[in-house]
Amino acid sequence: QVQLVESGGGLAQPGGSLRLSCAASGFSFSDYHMAWYRQSPGKEREFVGFISFLGGRLLYADKVKGRFTISRDNEKNIMFLQMDSVKPDDTAVYYCIRAVLYWNGDRWSVRAMSDSWGQGTQVTVSS
Numbered sequence: 001q002v003q004l005v006e007s008g009g010g011l012a013q014p015g016g017s018l019r020l021s022c023a024a025s026g027f028s029f030s031d032y033h034m035a036w037y038r039q040s041p042g043k044e045r046e047f048v049g050f051i052s053f054l055g056g057r058l059l060y061a062d063k064v065k066g067r068f069t070i071s072r073d074n075e076k077n078i079m080f081l082q083m084d085s086v087k088p089d090d091t092a093v094y095y096c097i098r099a100v101l102y103w104n105g106d107r108w109s110v111r112a113m114s115d116s117w118g119q120g121t122q123v124t125v126s127s
Contacts, residue, residue, distance in 0.1 A: 001026045002024075002025075002026045002098070002115050003025045004022055004098075004115070006119070007023070008020040008121055009093075009122045011126065012123070012124070012125050014088060014126075016125075017086065018086065019080060019082050020083065020094055020121055021079070022034070022079040024096075029072075029074060030053060031053055032098045032099075033050065033051065034053075034072065034096060035049065035097055035112060036049050036050075036081050037097065038095065039093050039095070039120075040092040048094070049064065049068055050070070050101065050110045051071070051072055051079065054074070055072050055074075059108065064090075068081060068083050081096075087125060088126060090123060091123060091124050091125050091126070093121065093123075094123055095117050095118060097112045098115055100113060
């Protein structure tokens with residue numbers, strides 16, 4: 001059974017940093033692309049970033065490009081999201097999930113696989 005457990009959230013001041021973790025189990029982690037999504041109250045869940053199964057391909061939402069960095073450790077079955085220069089708009093519950101990369105005719109896009117979403121980890125950016 002696929003299990004994804006997010007952790008590392010908390011309170012950060014604007015301009016600060018946080019590092020989120022996603023611990024994976026129940027599947028062969030190194031065989032799958034992974035992604036981070038987030039959801040703020042009253043808003044749709046939105047894509048944050050993507051990492052390919054070996055870590056060589058990275059994609060980010062424009063909102064976080066240059067501030068967030070995704071990495072993974074396939075030996076330990078963990079994915080990370082390093083969040084730097086955080087803003088109040090980054091406040092959300094952050095989720096990790098297995099992902100699919102596809103060409104939509106115009107550009108590369110990411111789609112979450114139909115796994116159940118985990119409980120997520122709350123990130124709050126406030127002074």
